[in-house]
Amino acid sequence: MDTTSPAVFVNGALLRRYIGQKVRAVIQVIRSDIGSVIGKSTDDQQIVVKGSPQPPLTSYLEVIGIAESDNTIRADVWTNFGDSFDAQNYNELCKLANARAMTEVQMEMEVETNSSLQESAVPKPQVIYRCKKCRRIVAVEENVVQHEPGKGEECFAWKKRSGNPEQVQCSSIFVEPMKWMQTIHDGLVEEKLLCFGCNGRLGYFNWSGMQCSCGAWVNPAFQLNKSRIDECKSESNLPNPNLKTETG
Ligand SMILES: [Zn+2]
Numbered sequence: 001m002d003t004t005s006p007a008v009f010v011n012g013a014l015l016r017r018y019i020g021q022k023v024r025a026v027i028q029v030i031r032s033d034i035g036s037v038i039g040k041s042t043d044d045q046q047i048v049v050k051g052s053p054q055p056p057l058t059s060y061l062e063v064i065g066i067a068e069s070d071n072t073i074r075a076d077v078w079t080n081f082g083d084s085f086d087a088q089n090y091n092e093l094c095k096l097a098n099a100r101a102m103t104e105v106q107m108e109m110e111v112e113t114n115s116s117l118q119e120s121a122v123p124k125p126q127v128i129y130r131c132k133k134c135r136r137i138v139a140v141e142e143n144v145v146q147h148e149p150g151k152g153e154e155c156f157a158w159k160k161r162s163g164n165p166e167q168v169q170c171s172s173i174f175v176e177p178m179k180w181m182q183t184i185h186d187g188l189v190e191e192k193l194l195c196f197g198c199n200g201r202l203g204y205f206n207w208s209g210m211q212c213s214c215g216a217w218v219n220p221a222f223q224l225n226k227s228r229i230d231e232c233k234s235e236s237n238l239p240n241p242n243l244k245t246e247t248g
């Protein structure tokens, strides 16, 4: 249990978020038993506060302790707050204090998400793509060019529609131009992409762009058909196939 960090202001509703943590709450005493006090939180929820307060107790108490469950606090600090107290005001303070806490949590999450998108020096499992036929690695996660999924069927000309409006998933991945793609060095605008290992067809490229099955345009497009490649997770950082000078 982390009891060293400062107590979080809570009301009844917020208590469940902080189970096992140090909290601070003001309660209105309903009943006082041996070893516990039944009270009402500032947002009108019943809370059991365990511990041994020094009598006499006033109607309002501030307690600091560990949140044991969504309605129990084991308190070690009891402070008399008198017989009249602006519970509503405190409740607002609670919400404000937690609003800041929530924003901080959200910001931390965003930073984490951002850094996981960026390349880091720390080895982490990454997605690799292999040719289904010969198992050669044709791309890794960082070669993939992401695109916003399009709106499916409505992006296509009528002629090209498959008649299945449900199908909006991407049937391909798009990557950056890579060294192994022999056909892109031939000066053509568009051509098949053949595997450097088995010469099997993996996809298609078009410098002036292609439309994904989801409807989104990718420009330029180096498309690898998902049905021709396997997506696997690797435990270590493999060399980027695009940086290899030897194309096998
Ligand atoms: Zn797509």
Ligand SMILES: [Zn+2]
Pocket: 131, 132, 133, 134, 135, 136, 195, 196, 197, 198, 199, 200
């Ligand atoms: Zn192959």
